[in-house]
Structure formats: C-alpha cells, structure tokens
Amino acid sequence: MTQRVQVLVDPLGANKRAAVAGPEQEKLDNARRNEQFHKQAALHARQDRRFATQENDSLRLQLAAVQQNFQASEDKHRRLHQLIDEGRRKMEEMHRDGANLQDLIVQDQDDLGKMAQQVAQARELQHERDAELAALCAQVQAQDDEVEHLRQRVRQSAAKKASSPIPKRRGRVSTELFNPGRPCLIELPLDPSPIPNRTHAEPSQPAMNPAITRFADALNMDPDVLSEFMAAMQLLNPENSRVTIGGGKRRGGEKHNNRKSEEKAAVAPNTAELVNKAHAMMRKTTYEMFGYEVATDFIFHVPATEEEVEAFAEDPSANITKWQFDFSEGYTGSAWNVAQMERLVAEAEKNDNRDQRYLQKGLIKREFLEYVVAEQLTRYRAEWNQLQPKWDVEKDRMETTAEAMARGQAILRYRRLSSKTINAQHDKYNHRLSTIKATIALKEEDDANNLPTWERMLELLKLLGPSGMSEEEEAAATHKGGAKMRAYKIKLCVWRVPVIVDYMRMVDAQTGHFQTLQTGTKPAPRIRSQDHGSRSIPKGLPEALYNKSWLKSLSTKELKEVKVSKQAFALFVAATERMRL
Helix, strand or coil: CCCCCEEEECCCCCEEEECCCHHHHHHHHHHHHHHHHHHHHHHHHHHHHHHHHHHHHHHHHHHHHHHHHHHHHHHHHHHHHHHHHHHHHHHHHHHHHHHHHHHHHHHHHHHHHHHHHHHHHHHHHHHHHHHHHHHHHHHHHHHHHHHHHHHHHHHHHHHHCCCCCCCCCEEEEECCCCCCCCCCEEEEECCCCECCCCCCCCCCCECCCHHHHHHHHHHCCCHHHHHHHHHHHHHHCCCCCCCCCCCCCCCCCHHHHHHHHHHHHHHCCCCHHHHHHHHHHHHHHHHHHHCCCCHHHHHHCCCCCHHHHHHHHHCCCCCCCCCCCCCCCCHHHCHHHHHHHHHHHHHHHHHHHHCCCHHHHCCCCHHHHHHHHHHHHHHHHHHHHCCCCCEECCCCEECCHHHHHHHHHHHHHHHHHCCHHHHHHHHHHHHHHHHHHHHHHHHHHHCCCCHHHHHHHHHHHHHHCHHHCCCEEEEEEEEECCEEEEEEEEEECCCECCHHHHHHHHHHHHHHHHHHCCCCCCCCCEEEEEEECCCCCCCCCEHHHECHHHHHHCCHHHHHHHCCECCCCCCCCCCHHHHCC
C-alpha cells in the first residue's frame, strides 16, 4: 500500500510533514480543516462583531441626535402652544374689550339721544315761554286799556251825575274766595231799587235785600258793606250782568301767591326733566282732545255759551260731553272749566298708563298735573282773548271784528319772529297754500285741463299741514356776482314719502313763476342737505304719505305712536311743465 504523505499547514506558519497512516490521517486532516475553518469563522465573527459594534455606536449616535432633535421639536411645539394660548387669551380679552366698548358706544349714543331730546324739549319750552311772555305782555296791555276805559267811564259818570236809577239786574256771585273747592253760586240783585225821597242827583243807595243778608251771614260779613260793594261793582261795569268774587284766585295777596307756589312745589317732580314731561303730557292731551296743534290755535276756539255754563253750574249731576272751555270773565272759578280740567287730567293719566307710567311709578303726581293744566288754561284764554274786540281809547268805542282780527294777526306776526324754526314751516306752508289757491283761481277762470291736479295738490298740502313741511336753518352766506347773499339749508324729512319732494318743487316753481311777474326782493337760495330734521313727526296721516322704509324701521311702540290713518289717499302723477300757468 502506498503511503500518503499529507502536508499540514501550521496555524503559526510552520509546515510540518508527518506521515500518518490511512483513516487516522484523514481524520486528522479533517480535524485540522475544521479547526482552520472554525478559526476563520471566529475571525470573521470577531470582525462582524467589531463592525456591528461600530454600527451600533453609529446608530446610538444617530439615536441620540434624533432624540435631541425630537426634544428640540417638543420644546418648540410646547412654546408654539404657549404662544397660541397667549394669543387666544389676548384675542378673548380684545373681544371682551370690544364688547365693552360697543356697550359704551351704545350707552353714549343713548345718552346723546336723551341729550338731544332734552335740548329739543328745552328749545320748545323756551319758545313756549317766549310765547307766554308775549301773551302776558299783550294781556297786561289789554288790562291797562280796560283800566283806562273804566277810569274814563267813572269820570264820565261823575261828570254827568246821571239822574236815572240804575236798572235792576241779576247776576252770579262766586264764594270760592272764601270757600275753596267747587264754586257755590247764588243769585243776588246787583242793583236794588233806590230809596224813595232821594234826589236823582244823588247816587242811589241799595235797599237791603234778604238774599244779600243771608249771603253776608254765610260769609260773616257786614250786609251793608256787601250791598255797597255790589252797587259799586255794577256802577264800574254796567255792561256785565255777572259778578264773580274771587274766581279761584285772590288778587293782591302775596301771601296767597306764595302759599300756592309752595303747594305746587310740594307736589312737583324731583327733576326739571320730569317737570317738562308733565307740561308736555298735558299739552299733548289738550291738543289731541281739542283738535289743535299749538297753543295759538286757541285764538279760534269757540267757547261754551253762558247758558251752557250756567246750566252745568246749577245741575251738580250734569256731565260735559263737548271739549270747550268757558272763556268768560270768571273762567278761573268756572265749574265748567274745573270739570274740563279734570277730564283732561284723566285723559292724560290714561295715556300715561299706556306709555311711560310716570303716574303709577309716583314720579309725577296727579295734583301737579292739575296745577299745570290750570296754568295752561290761563295761556289758552289769553290766546283766545287776543282776537276779541276791546275798547279803543283813542276812538272812544269798541273795536270792530276786523280791527280785532288785524290786531291779533299783528301779535301773531310778532310771535313768529321769536320762533324761527316753527314759524318757518308755517310760513312755507302758508306761501305754498297761497300759491295753490291763486293758481286754482286762475285755472278756474281759464277752465284749464289740469285744474283737478291743482285741487288734488291743495288736498295733499292740507293733509300735510305746517308740520309736514321741511325744516330750514340759516347756512353760510353764499357769494353771487361779488355780492354776499343769505342762504338757507333744507333738512330732510325722513318720515315723508320721497315723491312729495317733487310735488313741493312744482308748487315752489309756480311760486317762482309768480315772483318773476312782480318786483321786490327775491327769495334767498335754498341748499338741500343730508341732515335730518328735528321737529316732531306729524301723526295720523294716511299711510301713503309716510316713507315705507321709515315705517319698517320703527318699533311696535313707535309705530303705534305715529297713529297711521287708514284713510285712502292715492298719490298722483303730474307733468311739471303742464302744471305751470
């Protein structure tokens, strides 16, 4: 058998040659090969482990970097959330501040609205006081004229030494001066028969009358003094068959006036605004009940007759159904007027219960309203008295109706000068009314085709009334041709349907056409502005005359106060050129 010689590689690099016989040698070779393989595998494993360790270190570094980046992102995210929360809080604060600011703005607007109302009420009250002052001045002048007239009559009576006995008359005497309350009226003979055996040159002495005696006993007076007083009253005023003592007001008594002022102050409201509310409440009620717009309308008031007043005074159970005042000499002590004033206060209380409820809340007392309506009655009577005929001292006779009307119109013109805004509306209304009436007269003469249109225009103007005219105020002067001209700014009537402006322009154009045919001062230019008028809105007009947008903007309460009439009134269309003459 051939011997095989196998060369083994020493791991340490030494070659050994050994001769191993057959299978053992193969085992040895296999073992050596396995050992060599395992050594190489171990070497590779160590290398792989070293590479894995390096890779793990690299991954650890990357993980640490990622963790750092993640932590930085978390911090940044946290800071962003903090900034977002802070911004949200600031926005909420800004929203709260905006809401508070909006509330303050609304409150300021309400305050401004109240202040504007107070200013308007103050202006209206000032106009009314100016008118009252003018009325009082006119009344004082009228009383001075009457006093002068009485003095002349007394002097004439003393000079003539009239021999005829004073005719007998019967009249009423009011005991209200001595017994406050409802007037108690009895019949007394004002002119008893003269005592016999007296010469006619001597003034007649009144005979004692049982009625005078009973009345004097009731008043705790001397009958002779009362009888002489009655005779003197009839001598001074023989044309008046009714003598009223007191009339609810003591004359010449400063203590009484002070007491009355103190009583009124005791029941007066706490603030001037409530006082103005009370006056406005009674004015509004009186105007509505009597169908007037302003106090000066009482100039044309038709008072109750003497028969009606006397019948009511004699029948305590009688009721008044008409809205009329008693404007006779004793009107302040008239039972008729007392009943009318009670009716007015009751109506004012009803209106207040549906509105602000000042009386129910105790802010305004009913007693104060009674004082207010009594004071207003004095003014209404003074207005009515302006157009009543008076004694003309220079002509030594009573005025005629035409003269009294002329004097009253002069007084009205004087008052218009003291109230520009209100009277500008009335003047504008009167000018337009005169223009339309003059145009209608000319159209009737020519039998023109557009006569019905102008008649319809007249109907529209009367429906609008003076309060339906636009307001004007003096604006900055304009320069025309080097000359300085006065100009007026026209304010908007937001409540009025816009087409009415076109109708009024037609009337004004016709007025301008008339003025071109005349000489004289031309009217000042009018500039239309966007300012709203401040005058009160006319009530009770047909719905067609109100601006629909304005009506929709009103609240239910405001719409109810406007009292829109259900009267049908169709607006018309007219060509401007054909409207003129």
